[in-house]
Amino acid sequence: MNEWTQDVLDRLSDANEPSDVLAQISVATRQLGFEYCAYGLRTFVPFTRPRTLMFSTYDERWSDRYINAGYLQVDPTVAHAVHSGAPLIWSNEVFRDAPQMWDEARSFGLRVGWAQSVFEPDARVGMLSLARSGEPLTVAEILAKDTLLHWVVQTAHRAFCRLLGGSPLEGLEPLTRRQVEVLRWTGDGKTSDEIASILCISKPTVDFHLRNAMARLGASTKCSAAAFASRLGLLN
Template sequence: MNNWQEDLLRIVAIAPGEQQIFDEIIAAAHGLGFEYCSYGLRFPFPLSNPKVFTLFEYPRDWAERYREAGYVSTDPTVAHGRRTRTPVVWSDELFASAPQLWAEARSFGLRVGWAQSNLDANGVVGMLTLSRSGEALSASELEAKEGRMRWLVNIAHLALTQALLPRVCEIDERLTSRELEVLKWTADGKTSSEIGQILAISIDTVNFHVSNATTKLGAVNKTAAVVRAAMLGLLN
């Protein structure tokens, strides 16, 4: 395995903590020839108001301006990342729909950039952006570096999701194997009576396990418990 791959994989193994992980991502971005980077994560829960986390390594004034102006809602790179995992290179054409954003970004030295999104099996969406103030991204540079850039996208997503997930959806206790089994059958549309017959346990016992799982997951009812467990990847 190449050294750069080992360096990226090391990010996953370091002590939990999103800032420590992001510091490693920043170092990898610098090694790829970029001055700045950011990573945004959107969790699919709670369903009514999904949690969003954004980590910036930009000039402080620009990071504050970006948040203050709510540019995330008009940023064409974000819109692109929601539609496809194909990487995108910044250009005048890309930002034609957001000229104010493009002009302000350039005034802070963010003139050249590359971004790619990631969507995992649990519905967590992330996007890495690498940027700099100087030399444009040539075809030859992309050919030489894009493999490593794509690796960084995937490793960053995995590491940051693992670090932030406990803050997004706290579980009081680990679910037992029986609680998970009951939730899986519930997810398949089985009633308590049917689950009891399948598992050779009483309806009261089924309901007991459902109630415990619902409490541990911090859900309001068994339907919400099944949804949350599925989003957390517990039913895979």
């Protein structure tokens, strides 16, 4: 760890607001040769109402336009981030299905971008995007800065999560070993009778563990409990 990265860590440890984190990440962004940065945090549960929080140093007019135009739903960088941990370099090809958004973003100086996501085992994903108005990214620059970019992404994500909270695992009582077992088999489509036979226990015992697991997860059915637990990484 060099002096610069240690300084960023020290300043982030003192951050009390997301705006403080964004300010320090903005400093790191400029050190990496970019003008703007944006961080987004998405929580995948509840399944039908995933929550996304966003912070950026973009022009406020563009940030407002992005929200009001519903670009979050069509942004290909967001779609990539929630499914892949691979870095993404902005290009005409990346935005081919959102040409209006791409044209408008570039009109605000967001012409060259590099995005990287980081996944949490608690059904959350964070993404940091760095952008600038000119000087296209070269292979040499990407190779030279890739390690530092990953470090900044991880550091930003930890700092934002510390202040934002909201993890689906917060306040959740851990599942027992037997609850995990019955939920795994439930997720595989097995009935209580079949699970009882597989685990060599009685059906009432299986149902007992399922009810307790549902209560701990706040699920109304055993199938939703299995799906929820799986999304949170509790069945691994």
